[in-house]
Amino acid sequence: MGELPSDIKRVLIAPEEIQKRVQELADQISKDYRGKRLYMVGILKGAFIFMADLTRALSIPHVVDFMALSSYGKTTESGAVRILMDLREPIEDQHVLIVEDIVDTGHTLSYLHRVLKGRSPASLRTCALVRKIRAQTDVPLDYLGFDIPDVWVVGYGLDFADRFRTLPYVAELKPEAYTR
Ligand code: IMP
Numbered sequence: 055m056g057e058l059p060s061d062i063k064r065v066l067i068a069p070e071e072i073q074k075r076v077q078e079l080a081d082q083i084s085k086d087y088r089g090k091r092l093y094m095v096g097i098l099k100g101a102f103i104f105m106a107d108l109t110r111a112l113s114i115p116h117v118v119d120f121m122a123l124s125s126y127g128k129t130t131e132s133g134a135v136r137i138l139m140d141l142r143e144p145i146e147d148q149h150v151l152i153v154e155d156i157v158d159t160g161h162t163l164s165y166l167h168r169v170l171k172g173r174s175p176a177s178l179r180t181c182a183l184v185r186k187i188r189a190q191t192d193v194p195l196d197y198l199g200f201d202i203p204d205v206w207v208v209g210y211g212l213d214f215a216d217r218f219r220t221l222p223y224v225a226e227l228k229p230e231a232y233t234r
Contacts, residue, residue: 058225059221076107079111091115093116094108098120101154101155103220104183117148119141121141135161152181157182157185181197187201187202206232
């Protein structure tokens with residue numbers, strides 16, 4: 055993989071592992087939604103690369119849409135979330151799949167699940183690339199790529215202060231990189 059950027063501590067998930075798992079998830083999703091039209095909701099910005107790979111690996115008809123969310127008081131862990139950019143269409147009677155990059159505390163996913171459930175979709179499921187072991191959520195994750203330790207990770211869409219998103223792997227950031 056060559057030399058790692060100096061702020062990266064170690065690679066947690068290699069590019070080949072990611073591609074293999076994304077294909078497995080897409081196969082499972084295609085099987086589960088056979089005969090239905092799927093409304094995929096990607097959460098910006100972090101999920102854009104995962105969404106691009108996942109949707110291209112699907113073998114069923116689907117619509118791609120995005121939402122952008124921001125969480126207040128991350129440091130206080132208040133869990134308050136707000137919508138910065140909403141969906142383009144009503145999702146009533148649609149089969150909706152939320153696609154998240156990462157589930158950390160789980161606040162974002164439970165907020166979003168509550169909001170979208172209130173819009174009366176035909177069905178609502180959740181998918182995340184990675185989940186930190188400390189995640190506690192009342193919402194079940196229907197599709198999950200990987201469980202990871204409770205460390206700050208970057209790459210494959212995940213960032214720190216908008217850096218490192220385009221690394222082809224998921225890696226642990228050195229603590230010095232975010233404490234300095
Ligand atoms: P939550 O704590 O599950 O609500 O996660 C909130 C958001 O924080 C996620 O959607 C990510 O955008 C971001 N986030 C949490 N942990 C990480 C990480 O390790 N790397 C990059 N982004 C993260």
